[in-house]
Amino acid sequence: MSLEIEVGFTLNGRTVQVKVPPGMTTLAMLREKLDMTGGKLACGEGECGACTVKIDGRTINSCLMFAVDCDGRDIQTIEGLGSVAGLEIMQQAFVEHGAIQCGYCMPGMIMQARYLVDQNAGNDQKLSREDIARGLEGNVCRCSGYTKVVDAVAAVALEEASA
Amino acid sequence: MIENYKVPSSIAEAAQILHQGEATIVAGGTDLTPQTEAGAREFAVTLINIQRIEEMRGISRSDDRYRIGGLTTVTEILESESLAIDVPVLVEAADHFASPQIRNAATIAGNLCNASPAGDMCIPLLLLDAEVELASWVDGSVSVRTLALADFFTGPGKTVMRTDELLTAVVFNQPVAGFAATFQKSGPRPALEISTVSMGVAAVPEAGVLTVVRVAIGAVAPVPLRATDTEAVLEGQALDESLIDKAAESVQQEVSPIDDVRASAWYRKHLTGVYLRRALSHVAGN
Numbered sequence: 001m002s003l004e005i006e007v008g009f010t011l012n013g014r015t016v017q018v019k020v021p022p023g024m025t026t027l028a029m030l031r032e033k034l035d036m037t038g039g040k041l042a043c044g045e046g047e048c049g050a051c052t053v054k055i056d057g058r059t060i061n062s063c064l065m066f067a068v069d070c071d072g073r074d075i076q077t078i079e080g081l082g083s084v085a086g087l088e089i090m091q092q093a094f095v096e097h098g099a100i101q102c103g104y105c106m107p108g109m110i111m112q113a114r115y116l117v118d119q120n121a122g123n124d125q126k127l128s129r130e131d132i133a134r135g136l137e138g139n140v141c142r143c144s145g146y147t148k149v150v151d152a153v154a155a156v157a158l159e160e161a162s163a
Numbered sequence: 164m165i166e167n168y169k170v171p172s173s174i175a176e177a178a179q180i181l182h183q184g185e186a187t188i189v190a191g192g193t194d195l196t197p198q199t200e201a202g203a204r205e206f207a208v209t210l211i212n213i214q215r216i217e218e219m220r221g222i223s224r225s226d227d228r229y230r231i232g233g234l235t236t237v238t239e240i241l242e243s244e245s246l247a248i249d250v251p252v253l254v255e256a257a258d259h260f261a262s263p264q265i266r267n268a269a270t271i272a273g274n275l276c277n278a279s280p281a282g283d284m285c286i287p288l289l290l291l292d293a294e295v296e297l298a299s300w301v302d303g304s305v306s307v308r309t310l311a312l313a314d315f316f317t318g319p320g321k322t323v324m325r326t327d328e329l330l331t332a333v334v335f336n337q338p339v340a341g342f343a344a345t346f347q348k349s350g351p352r353p354a355l356e357i358s359t360v361s362m363g364v365a366a367v368p369e370a371g372v373l374t375v376v377r378v379a380i381g382a383v384a385p386v387p388l389r390a391t392d393t394e395a396v397l398e399g400q401a402l403d404e405s406l407i408d409k410a411a412e413s414v415q416q417e418v419s420p421i422d423d424v425r426a427s428a429w430y431r432k433h434l435t436g437v438y439l440r441r442a443l444s445h446v447a448g449n
Contacts, residue, residue, distance in 0.1 A: 005168050022168040022210045025196060045197040046265050058238065058267040064196040065268060066189055068168060069214055112264065138262025 007071040011036070012080025020067040026060075027051045029067035030077060038078035038107040042140075049139030052108035053077045059115040061138075078107035081114065090114045090156050097152035101143035109139045113153045117160060127157045167209040174298050174331055175305050177213055181327045182300035186211045188329065190234055191268035193261075194277040219272070219331055222246065227337040233272030233330050237284065241266060249337050252344035252363060256287045259348055272330040275315065278322045278386070279357075283348065285387035286363040288312050289379035290344050293335040297328040309334070316386035339375065341367040345445045347438055348381070358382045359426040360434040364442035371401050373447065378439070383418035383431050390417045393439070402447050410443065411436040 004019040011034065018033050030036040030053070039062055042050040046061040053062045054076040082088030087095065090110050100106050116135035120127050127135070132153045133146070141149065169186075171177035180186060186209035189195055198204035213219065219234040222243050229250070231240070240246060241257040260266050260283050274284045275295065293312045298305050312333070315322050324330060338344070344365035348358040361381035366373035376397045378390040393414040400406050420431035 003165060003168065022165045023199065023206060025200075044200060046193055046262070049262065049264060052264055059264050060268045061193070061264045064192045064265075066192050066196070066212065068170075068210075069189070069192070069212055071170075116263075135263060138264045 005068050007068055009070045009072060010074045012076055022066070022068050024067040025063050026053070026055075026065040026067045026070055026075075027062040029070070030062060030075075036077045036079050039111075040104055040107060042104065046138075047140070048105070048108075049112060049136075050105045050108040052111045052139065054111060054115060059112050076111075078111055081110065088114070089159070090117070090153070093152040093156045094149070097148045097155065099145065099148040099152040101141070101145045105139060105141045109136065109141065109149060112136055112139050113149070113156070117153065117157050120157065121160065126161060127154070129154060132157070165206045165208065165210045169209060169211045170215050171211065171213065172215050172217070174216060174218055174329065175300075177211060177216060177329050178298050178300035178305050178327075180209065180211055181329060184209065185326050188213055188276075190214060190270045190273045191236065193265050193269045194273060194279075213329070224249075224337070229335050229337060231271055231333045233332055234270050237261075237266040237269050237271070237274070238263075240271065240284075250287075250291065250335075252290060252346050252365065253284075253287045256283050256346045256363070259283060259346070271333055275312070275333070276322065276324065276330055278316050278318075278320050280316075280319055280384060280386055280388075281358045281361065281382035282387055283358065283361060283381065285312070285316070286361050286379045286381050287344070287346055288333060288335065289387060289389050290363045290365040290377040291335040291338065292377075293333050295330055296332045296334065297324055298331045299325065299328045307331070313389045318385045338365075339367060341369065342375065343368060343446045344377075345442050347442060349434055349438070357425065360420075360431050360438060362435070362438040362442055364439065364446050366397070366446050368402075368447050371403075371447075372399060373397050373402055373443075374399055378414065380414070380418060380435060382425075383420040383435055385419075388418065390414050392417050397443075402443065407440055407443055411439050414439045 008017045040050040042048045046064045051063040082091045132150050185207045187207045219232045221232050223230050237257045237260045247254045294309050298307050346363045348361035363379045365377040367375045376394045378393045380388045396410050396413045415436050420428040422428045
């Protein structure tokens with residue numbers, strides 16, 4: 001029988017325990033063991049950001065992180081951001097600005113956009129369009145619709161800064 | 164096939180595990196995962212996750228000596244206020260590193276141990292004459308050897324580190340007063356680009372003369388390269404047009420790039436000269 005390791009962590013505010021093979025990626029664990037299919041596998045090597053999740057307050061490519069290393073950590077996926085009934089403000093902004101085309105990259109893109117705006121909160125310097133483009137440079141949209149993505153993120157940044 | 168999984172919480176514990184036999188070490192996973200997933204690298208029977216070794220984290224300074232724990236992420240280097248003041252070239256290289264998500268996971272030790280000739284953090288650290296600390300288990304206790312980063316790399320993906328060793332920290336002295344340094348990299352897009360050529364140049368410029376000259380170049384040789392011949396050409400000489408020509412010629416002699424999907428050897432050699440000229444004018448202008 002091949003080796004499995006039991007790991008326990010917080011997933012979207014909920015405590016979970018799961019057994020994983022030591023070589024499994026976090027993305028595979030989330031999708032295959034925990035049914036969190038928001039994060040997507042696209043490139044599988046950290047180039048595209050479709051698998052972006054937040055771990056201990058930092059976004060990472062979940063396709064690169066070992067599932068066993070999730071033990072004891074705090075993980076947030078797109079499923080933990082909002083719900084179908086009540087979208088989170090960033091998700092709503094992407095809808096309102098027509099930023100979504102095929103949608104495959106969106107869970108990762110939105111997780112990174114949320115992180116970017118949160119990271120800049122409390123900074124006197126407002127996020128410029130260039131800052132937003134740089135902050136999302138690890139997220140690739142193959143439909144190549146970046147302008148409306150930047151519009152959506154800029155709108156949220158502005159709204160939250162004046163709130 | 165992985166048969167054992169270990170999560171040491173101290174350097175001593177990790178060194179003992181490594182002493183027992185060959186193991187695959189994982190930290191951020193940003194280089195290891197693509198290699199194992201693509202079949203380019205096999206797991207050893209033991210997988211060691213070193214992420215819980217707290218003593219390998221963080222950036223500290225004691226007198227003029229900086230110590231960056233091996234598990235420090237590129238983001239932590241990028242966000243370090245003291246490094247931004249004392250060693251801006253390191254922060255500059257961190258800013259050019261991959262993408263935000265990768266910077267959040269990738270560790271300094273991982274970037275060095277992966278030993279890519281194009282490893283971005285290697286270049287500024289070579290300019291700083293950085294050293295690495297390698298820990299192992301010898302006669303019942305942890306033994307640490309310290310060696311120059313310039314002597315660490317032996318080829319693409321290869322270093323002098325033994326399989327029973329762990330890279331626990333990078334150390335370097337705070338640069339001397341007046342030390343100016345620059346880092347540049349080339350590639351079709353700024354993010355997530357494996358450098359076609361990356362270059363760092365550092366020196367103390369005074370009255371048109373450069374001293375303490377350091378030239379380090381990535382992706383143009385089997386290892387991240389210290390261009391010592393070119394440093395010698397520049398050291399202590401008046402920096403005029405003819406010296407810059409001579410240095411550019413020297414640096415192109417010193418590199419041995421390859422043709423690959425990212426660029427031809429000819430183009431890399433050409434860029435090396437262009438970047439040296441650019442870097443020299445930047446450093447001299449400071």
